[in-house]
Amino acid sequence: MKEQIEMTFSVPYRHRLLFTQGLFDPGNPLLADLLGAYRPGVSVRLLFVLDSGVGEAHPGLEGLIRAYCDAHAAQVTFTQVLSVPGGEASKNTPVQTERVLAAIEAQGICRHSVVVAIGGGAVIDMAGYAASIAHRGVQLIRIPTTVLAQNDAAVGVKNGINAFGKKNFIGTFAIPLAIVNDPYFLTTLEDRDWIAGTAEAVKVALIKDADFFGFLEAHAQSLRAREMAPMQELIFRCAELHMEHISGGGDPFEAGSSRPLDFGHWSAHKLEHLTGYSLRHGEAVALGMALDVIYSRRLGILTAGDSERILRILSELGFDLQLPDLGPEGPSVLLRGLDEFREHLGGVLTITLLEGIGLKRDVHEIDRELMAAAIGELMGGKAIHKAS
Secondary structure, eight states, X not given: OOOOOOOOOOOOOOOOEEEOSXXXXXXXXXXXXXXXXXXXXXXXXXXXXXXXXXXXXXXXXXXXXXXXHHHTTTTEEXXXXXXXXXXXXXXXXXXXXXXXXXXXXHTTOOTTSEEEEEEXXXXXXXXXXXXXXXXXXXXXXXXXXXXXXXXXXXXXXXXXXXXXXXXXXXXXXXXXXXXXXXXXXGGGOOHHHHHHTHHHHHHHHHHHOHHHHHHHHHHHHHHHTTOHHHHHHHHHHHHHHHHHHHHHSSOTTOOSSOOGGGTTHHHHHHXXXXXXXXXXXXXXXXXXXXXXHHXXXXXXXXXXXXXXXXXXXXXXXTOOOSOOOOOTTTHHXXXXXXXXXXXXXXXXXXXXXXXXXXXXXXESOOOHHHHHHHHHHHHTTHHHHHHO
């Protein structure tokens, strides 16, 4: 009796990030052409999921979307704009996911239709998760509206929501049909959100591109002053480095345990949860990077000079590098993030540290006493003093 049938196969993926201005201007053909190429000769049904904060900042946006769809009716069919809360509120319970799923069902969105998610990274994560589980996968277009989403969160292939007190505990990997960046949405950001997004650029520069880090150093003040030209350069290069890693890094769906793009994230995810998500993700990542930079210096693999350069640029960009109150347990409560990160990675702890700017090192063990000392340095604001 034959005992086994085994075959191998591969599936090609196309990962696209497009840049435009005035996406929903009826004279801009980008979206219509994109969907016309996706389903030639068919008017594709679109369900829009809109971050409520974006809707408030751009009160005429729904009208623009409707007018655009009317102007390009041969390629697209408007069904609904579903407004959902922005930020982690959209991910902390299944409520908003269920609302998106209900809208997909009510509007007849099928596997040849498209969900268009417009918002910050959290809304795009949640809406992408809902799309990826409806009908075993509805196509998604991401339109990120924050710096963090345009240069990082929306660029990847991950979708998810939070559960059991853990960030992104429930989720999927799914390649979007496209990501579309429009600087129009950045003009109304709060200063915190403008600044927060630069953390991911510092992160990817530190682990992959010393020249890019030099660019960030040279333009830190103009970035903080909200100059659009250097911000667009930051977003493009940061997104490019992320996409190169996803497409050429050999592990796009993170089957392994090495995740250099999560540099600084083991503590960032824990800090977000500990502060009830009052910290922006980018703010938490900046603190997480500062912590791992200090630990790398204390471990003896990173020079004091490089450590000071990194902490200085984070401060110049506008980040507060003093840890929030960790409560009576102190550093130990944050150190639990290591165990949660180990579980998130699949049981094998891999933490990315720095040997230099643009030079990473993966380690599989952390000296908890040394890390506690690094936490203490950030709790007391000593790192800020050293970098100033």
